[in-house]
Amino acid sequence: MKKIPFFIPFLILLFQSPLSGDGAILQVGFLAAADNSTELAPFIGWSNVAGALGVAWSRIVEYGLLPQYETMNLTWVLTNCREADAVGSVINYAEGHAHVVLGPPCTRPAQVAGSVAKYLDFPLILWGPPFDSSLLNQFEYPTIASTTSSTLYQAKSLMRMLSYFKWSEIALIYYVARSDLIPRCTPLISDFETLVNSNDNLTITYRRQMSVITNTSYATVLRNLKELARVVVVCLESDEARRNLMISIAENGMDTNEYVYLMIESRRAGFSTTFWNGTDGKNDLAIRAARKFLVMDNQKYNDTTTFVQEVQTAFSRAPFNCPNCTNISEDIRIFGCRYTERVTGPTISQVGPLGDALLLYAYALNRSIAAGNPTPTGSEICNVAKGMEFLGFTGKVIVNQNSTRTPIFVVYNIDTNDKEFAVMTIAEDLDDSSDPVASSITLTATAAKIWETWGGTAPLSTPICGFTGTDCPKSFTDQYLAIILGCTAAALVLIVAVISTVVFLVRSKRQEEERLNQLWQVHFATLVKPPQKNTMHSSRSLQSTVTTSTKVTINSKKDTERHSFFFLNNDSVVARKHNFRAVFTKNDRAMFRKVRIN
Known part of the structure; x- marks a missing residue:
């Protein structure tokens, strides 16, 4: 794609607040992907996310966060996650005296642009999909803040959950379908394996990256896994992969109470997905297996329906003027194939984190102004943002000491009526050195409720009868029968020997007495x-x-x-x-x- 120059007139968007008088103008840069990029558009494409900035500005005005600014001047560059375009755009924005740039939304451009922003001391607010843990380095990237989190946070939360349920042996299955510009499972699995390698209490007994997601390929993997693990961590990047896995699990008889599958997601959807809805007549198999799944996902939107409607309304008005920009993902929720509920909501689009990114900057700038610094630099705005908490579009936003978001993960389950419910929440803070259960994990359901679809008991890492079913613990009689018989026989022999000895001694004594008696x-x-x-x-x-x-x-x-x-x-x-x-x-x-x- 041809590079789009900075400040082209048709890219200048003015958001006028209802305040009277001549206020200052907040200059905001925005980096996104073009809609014709099929790999990136569903996640960070302009028509899927840009409207959130109009909603966020309205919220800023409503809350009176920046009364000094009457207008927001929003400009954007569609970089499609190209490093050179991202760096050039950041330099142009900094030289054009922009206050902040929202982006880049991809890890590699963020790393390069972050180094440039460090030199310029210019603020960048990341809003794209979960990013690589390298961006957590405060020395290398002191001017970067974010409303999304690193994959390291979710990997750490997964470790906490495994530790909480005392699972020590696991299998790992993952499938990569997304562009390597916005990966999810690959960096997550890498961070997770790094944590496992430094943990003596956890072992990955089986690991498989799927390249083909047919039922046949899954069946082969499951047969190999069956003799090695009962706790399976799953990271899949397509609904087809999720559904086919569930069907294969049921078809291969691995949906018993011995198995638990931990699906790692970031779509803020929980079980509100399409992975058990199909037209192949196997929905019953899919939902049967789904009852053995726990889903770890980011906290959901505060009010999905209202937020989506506000974004669609913002798109339809000036300056966006895009009435057709309404395709912010659609999600079909099916509960045990009993009924279907169609819900409109962003499950893969980063529209919510983008709106939160502008709110984060507004709250941080509000703090800085209140502290007497109305024009903070990039590093200053990041330092001010540390420790902030506010209610964003994607739930509670907590900014940690890395100036990145402390994510709140929710673990979901479905009950015997196939109704979704939350099992626990995990507020992950990498700086937290205290007891992870006490400080991070909050149960939202009883143990009986959590394991209801497992017969009321949590699955074990290693089954009682072993992975092959032939190592069941023997009964006391079976285990010690030979020893008991041997000891009994020995005791009988000893008793007989003692009795015989006593009889012999008594008899000998009597005979001796009789012999002596015969003398007189x-x-x-x-x-x-x-x-x-x-x-x-x-x-x-x-x-x-x-x-x-x-x-x-x-x-x-x-x-x-x-x-x-x-x-x-x-x-x-x-x-x-x-x-x-x-x-x-x-x-x-x-x-x-x-x-x-x-």
Whole structure:
């Protein structure tokens, strides 16, 4: 495209405030893309965004932010994100004594123009799609502020959410369809992987960039993923890619309660998208899978319908005079294929951030004037803007210490009736070193509500039965049966051994006692009665011979009522008779044994 010179008469737009008198003129430059650039126009094309500046100026006048300025003189250059055109335009605006330039809306031109603006100390307010994190460098770009955020902020918020739900292993699927002049998924994934590499508690177990988004290609990816992850981070840049993924998930049976898919968006639409609306008869499959998705998106517009109507009205009036500039994106919302609601609203157009960019400059200039500096330089206006908060068209705008926007991300879910609801909000501040949960994450739903479509329980990074389903934890019996049986057998053997030992010892002791008892016990069979002799013969013998023989004495003895006489091993013994069987105690036996031994 031929370069458009600065201050061509038909590009001069004057916005007259209703104030009387001769006020100053606010000179504003504006860099955008031409409508014939098919890759850029839906996002930053003139007819999709320029009308927001008319709405913003009306808001500035209504709020009395800049009473010193009666008129805004708006000029624009359609650079189509060419670096040379962006730099030339910034130089021309600075030399033409413009107060501010809104743009460039693309990262690479912003980097080059930002370096020039640093030299000129001239303010640039970025409003395009999420930009590369390199632009956060305050030393290199001290005159840049923005109403959009770096992809690093969303990557950091994603890390916070994964940490909050205690997910430590994830898969990563992304598809790039946008121009590399306004990328989204590529820098986001790059920032995210950088953060993961420095985090010991998180691992990417599977990563795939899709080049083909058919159901067949998705099925191949999902089969490979199935054995590696249950938490899947998804960044897709087309509705076709989103819808086909959901259908493939359902067709491959990966829409169970084990899986959760985290879709990362920046369209301020949540689940208000067309990715489950089609004519192929597979809407039920798409919505079935959608119930396993969480969507992280920028906060929505304050009042989408009113804002879009105001932009369309501004386009139709002078100085835009573009009554056909009404195509600020259309979004079809379908809830479980039960009914369709058609809503008009900017889902990819940067019309809202552009309007906020002019508001940001107006609020910062108002602060500077109140501080006694009516003509601040680029670095001065950025320093004044730090810490500001105001309600913009895209919600609450918070300017952080990098002079860029602290984004507020909202995580959305759908309930069992397929109605969208907010799960949590994350106000991401890269300078925040405190507890990320306490300082950044605000739950807007109960755990029971959040995981309602997952059966009431949050999915785990690693399923209880493992990724293959074969690693289920064993029951106590299954796990320890062999040990229990072994221990039981050992115990039984030990018990038997102890009992046997005790029995053996007791028996041995008894046998020893019996052996010792036999030393003093006299069995009746061993006793021999002495032979009985004739009395007369004995008398003669006694008369004729005197002897002291015991045998003769025992032989001559007769049993009495209490005693009997016997021979025991040729020894004569006397046994005492008892009318009952004598019972000896243990002590008696022990005494007898000692007597015998002694």
